[in-house]
Amino acid sequence: MTAYIFEFIGTGMLILLGNGIVANVVLKGTKGSDAGWTGISLAWGIAVFVGVFISGNVSGAHLNPAVSVGLAVAGKFEWALVPGYAIAQILGAMMGNLLVWLTYKKQYDATEDQGALLATFCTAPAIRSPLWNFVTEVIGTFVLVFGVFYIAGGSFSEEPVSLGSLDALPVALLVMGIGFALGGPTGYAINPARDFGPRLLHALLPLKGKGISDWGYAWVPIIGPLVGGSLAAGVFLLLSA
Structure with a gap:
């Protein structure tokens, strides 16, 4: 139970700071629009650094169902724990984005751009092409999970792999690199919980003039990362054979 709680807290901090910067950039009436x-x-x-540092020594700091699934595929995490981790991550993401909304409540009220409002919750493609958007998410998440195996001390032994607080900085740099290099086409969800939880919250919150939550696109940042994480595990296993 403690591990689930820390996955909830860590993911909440991830989204609070991550989508907090998005809100600061895209909403009307903030001081961060030039970032x-x-x-x-x-x-x-x-945001990743803080989330991993807080939860790493307790839950392993997955903060992402794609990481949990990838580790389970590689035999480095128990499949029985994956559903509980995923639920904690989704709920944590919703809580984190709720705090973003509360922080920027007056800016949300002043913003009429529906796309900007949605962007503070979930991802959307720069050019909508579901197949290629899916490929982008697969590649980005592959890089994330494959990197996590080695950052977390993923030798070819039978030992479990999990992130500790000392891994916070390299994982943060990895995510930063993915954002700079691969994030442009889709906004780099690379995390089903990061996208689904806040998208659901967008649908539930009484945002003035918020428009649709774009559920037609939602499968891309959910399935793409799960496939990417599983492929990373498969390559890791091939290299360890």
Whole structure:
């Protein structure tokens, strides 16, 4: 139970800081509108650092169902724990984005751009092409999970792999690099909980003029990362054979 609680807290901090910078950049009436993509990528790296540092020594700091599934595919995490981790991550993401909304309540009220409002919750493609958006998410998540195996001391032994607080900085740099290099086409969800939980919250919150939650696209940042994480595990197993 303690591990689930820390996955909830760690993911909540991840989304609070990560989508907090998005809100600061895209909403009307903030002081951070000039931060741009550089600010977003840097802040998401910092968000990962904080989330991993807080939860790493207790839950292993997955903060992402794609990481949990990838580790389970590689035999480095118990499949029985995956559903509980995923639920904690989704609920944590919703809580984190709720705090973003509360922080920027007056800016949300002043913003009429429906796309900007949605962007503070979940991802959307720069050019909508579901197949290629899916490929982008697969590649980005492959890089994340494959990197996690080695950052977390993933030798070819039978020992479990989990992130500790000392791994916070390299994982943060990894996510920052993914944002700068691979994030442009889709906004780099690379995390089903990061996208699904806040998207659901967007649908539930009484946002003025919020528009649709774009559920037609939602499968891409859910299935793409799960496939990418599983492929990373498969390559890791091939290399360890």
